Amino acid sequence: MILKMTDTDTAATLISADCPFAKLPDHLLIEIFLRVPISDWGQISCVKKQWAKLFQEECLWDAALIRSFPLAGQAKRWPGPIPRGLSKRRYAALYVSKQIFSLHDEIDEIVGHTYLFLREQLEVSPMPLPSGILHGTIIADQFIACGKSQDKAYELASLIWLAVIDNLEETEQTFSVLKRLALDGEVFLPFPYSRSYNVQWRVFERLFTDFRDCFNHVDYYDLLSLAKNKFQMIPSAWLGY
Structure with a gap:
């Protein structure tokens, strides 16, 4: 059975008390929802209050965790x-x-x-960001606590920074965060991060490509000058206003 919430008529039919589907018990609804693509879950949860409540409860997510990641139950001490x-x-x-x-x-x-932790901190934290986040100490400590070496911990932290920067939405908050990271320079990924150069490059790359229209002239040329001093050679795509 494939469930699609693509029109109001379908949703109205499912909400109707006369619809057999609306009378299914929660455990059967969960089994059906787990077979629907995750991209549709947001729409499904908006159809009925009962369904929205299901997506807020642990029973559905317990089942989803076991079904999608069966080895998750074998996880060691956190x-x-x-x-x-x-x-x-x-x-x-x-x-x-x-x-x-x-x-x-x-x-x-x-x-x-x-x-998830780093992305949430960058998206919702007021400026300035907590120093423990900018310095990456919390992130590195997470992997060191797992028995990873410092070098491996810093490599993983940098990998996560790159992924978060790539996936931040194009919002005013993101623009402010990226500007702060660019201006802080060495502060947010200090030695001995093994890949901090790559992370810093990605910050400037997003600013000068995705957010170029958000700059005023002064800020743009100040950051462009900073980029030239930091990287020496910069792409032609970063130039021009």
């Missing part, structure tokens, strides 16, 4: 300062690790949680 959370959070972290990082090892869930 280390580090970033919390694991309940089943919905764990599902999101594992989904991220699979879709964005293509990971399938013992640290995949931890990478997913770290990605």
Whole structure:
């Protein structure tokens, strides 16, 4: 059975008390929803209050976690300062690790949680951002607590920074965050981050391509001058206003 919420008539039919589908018990609804593409879950949860409540409860996310990530139940003790959370959070972290990082090892869930944590901090935290986030200490500590070496911890932290920067939406908050990161320079990824240069490059790249129209002339030329001093050679795509 394929469930699609693409028009108001379909939704109205499912809400109707006369529709047999509307009378199904929760455990059967969960089994049906789990067979629907995850991209449709947002629409499904808006059809009925009963369905919205299901998507807020742990029973659905417990089932989704077991179905999509059967090895998740074998996870070891959770280390580090970033919390694991309940089943919905764990599902999101594992989904991220699979879709964005293509990971399938013992640290995949931890990478997913770290990605979600960093992205949320950048998207919702007031400026200035907490120093523990900018310096990456919380992120590195997460992997060191898992038994990774410092070099590996910094490599993973930089990989996550790159993914988060790539996936931030084009909003005013993102523009402000990227400007702050560009101006802070060495502050947000200090030594011994092994790939901080790549992360800094990506920050400027997004600013000068996706957000060029958001600059005033003064800020644009100030950051362009900073980029030239930092990287020496810069792409032609970054030039011009």
